[in-house]
Amino acid sequence: MRKDTQCVHSGTYVDPGTKGLNTPIYTSSSFEYMDAPENVYPRYFNIPNQKSIIDKLCALENAEDGLVFSSGMAAISTVLFSFLNSGDHIVLQRDIYGGTHHFATAEFDRFGIAYSFASGTMEEIERAVRDNTRIIYIETPSNPLLVITDIEAVVQLARSRNILTVIDNTFATPINQNPLDFGLDVVTHSGTKYIGGHSDICCGAALASKALIARIKPSAANFGGSLNAMTCYLIERSLKTLGIRVEKQNRNALLMARHLQLKSLIRKVYYPGLEDHPGFDIARKQMKNFGGMLSFELDAAKIDPHRFLKNLKLITPALSLGGVETIICAPVTTSHQKMTDAERAQLGITDSLLRLSVGIEDPDDIMADIDQALH
């Protein structure tokens, strides 16, 4: 099946009693065990509604197996702590979601895990690798500057050094990019974003080979960040429209990026689908389309970002991303607030940088709102 068909059909469990078209919601947290092949329990990541969305996500990411979590951070932290031991080292891409950056700086030291940040270039990633490096962790396109990292090159380097690779594929979505096809080991998602898609769900996922998921699952059960059946059902419902939502967001984002480039009050537009983006060629190689996220830098000398945000009428300044509605945020005060000033300066996250999560509205309405606020 192709992507749009997988979105609709993969993983659906047909109840033999009713033959309804949708997977029933199995609310039980207690299941009889006497004749069962395994003990079933929500925290063991094996209740029917979890299995249903795992099957759909596996189809979409070309994965053998997966786990669904109560948040994206639960997925990321569980995956990393499943493989890292005291004395190990991890290389993380520097330009990543601020929460993941903060997770590393706040948690690793006290477990005796060494870490280095590297820009998304292969030279820096290679330079950061040590003899005890266990994991290379990347995010491409990255939050918030849409840095493109060469997935195949990272895999090649990691394999030559026997290092596990983990990618946060949230910005790309499983519609636009399938890192496992390039040999990457573990894909994580904040399902709170495009997978949920309606700004009303918090969840996460990890997808990989059967063997790797079997390594993660025992720690996942210990850490306890599984997802409840009701939310699993909502995710299954959301995933049915993932393909058409993302397709529209891809189109709208490219139109927005081109429109913003023409504005004299905007100094720079970061979108990997623009020919002058430094990662354009690599993005074209590893992505089917460029996604619904972009960032832009207002001309700080001429326009106050706070005032600009206050003057938007349709686009809401709001946390998170990936929903059907267009929202905007200043990473400095939201997603990347916990970074130090020096860390933000090193990345190029300024007070005038704004991150736009482009929705599925009519693009003319979104552009008109930007224009009137700039005016």
Ligand SMILES: Cc1ncc(COP(=O)(O)O)c(C=O)c1O
């Ligand atoms: C790229 C990326 N990864 C991970 C996360 C964390 O996801 P969650 O908030 O679902 O824990 C976020 C949240 O904004 C994100 O933008």
